[in-house]
Amino acid sequence: MTASPSQEAGQVSNMSYVISIQRGSGGTPLTRSEINAALDADQTIERKDEGIAEWVRPDSTERLYFNIEDSSLWTDDFSASEIDTLLPKLRELALALEAEVVGEEGEVLTSSEESTAPAGAGGFSMLIGLVLTLVVLPFIAAVFVIRLPYLLWQVFRAAR
Numbered sequence: 001m002t003a004s005p006s007q008e009a010g011q012v013s014n015m016s017y018v019i020s021i022q023r024g025s026g027g028t029p030l031t032r033s034e035i036n037a038a039l040d041a042d043q044t045i046e047r048k049d050e051g052i053a054e055w056v057r058p059d060s061t062e063r064l065y066f067n068i069e070d071s072s073l074w075t076d077d078f079s080a081s082e083i084d085t086l087l088p089k090l091r092e093l094a095l096a097l098e099a100e101v102v103g104e105e106g107e108v109l110t111s112s113e114e115s116t117a118p119a120g121a122g123g124f125s126m127l128i129g130l131v132l133t134l135v136v137l138p139f140i141a142a143v144f145v146i147r148l149p150y151l152l153w154q155v156f157r158a159a160r
Contacts, residue, residue: 017083018104020074021094029071030097036068038096044089055089064089073097083109 023030039045045055045066053066064086067074073093078086087101087109094101094110101109 016076017078018074018076019083019087019090019109020072020102021090021097021099022072022102023097023099024108027099030073030099032068032070034097035073038093039066039068039073041096042093057085057089 021030039047039053042055044058045053048054048065051068053068055064055066056062057064064075064078067076075090090101091110103109
């Protein structure tokens with residue numbers, strides 16, 4: 001990874017936090033053309049260079065620089081304390097790219113509401129769960145209905 005424009009200018013505090021937008025290990029890697037299309041479609045992001053894009057927060061003059069690589073879009077242009085204010089923009093881009101926001105320690109920062117899993121993913125697991133519930137639950141109920149009176153009778157008889 002190369003230094004961001006603000007790092008090169010010496011504007012970033014010495015404790016920056018790296019966040020990238022990338023696809024998980026099971027998905028196909030992002031391509032530069034996908035990244036370029038997503039950046040070009042976003043009217044709030046301005047291309048600065050071949051490998052750099054800039055976003056200015058609408059509620060301030062803060063700038064966030066994105067570094068564009070072949071399989072990811074990343075930034076280290078803010079400190080960990082600023083993550084909550086910049087994460088919504090990163091999640092918006094990740095959603096457009098059907099990717100995840102990943103922190104520097106590998107933690108996925110994409111919220112569950114904005115999950116990029118295709119619709120119907122995990123359907124087979126749901127089917128297995130439903131079948132097990134329909135088969136196992138009546139069996140457990142039958143055991144309780146048959147065994148519970150016997151156990152109560154045994155307890156009552158032992159108490160005499």
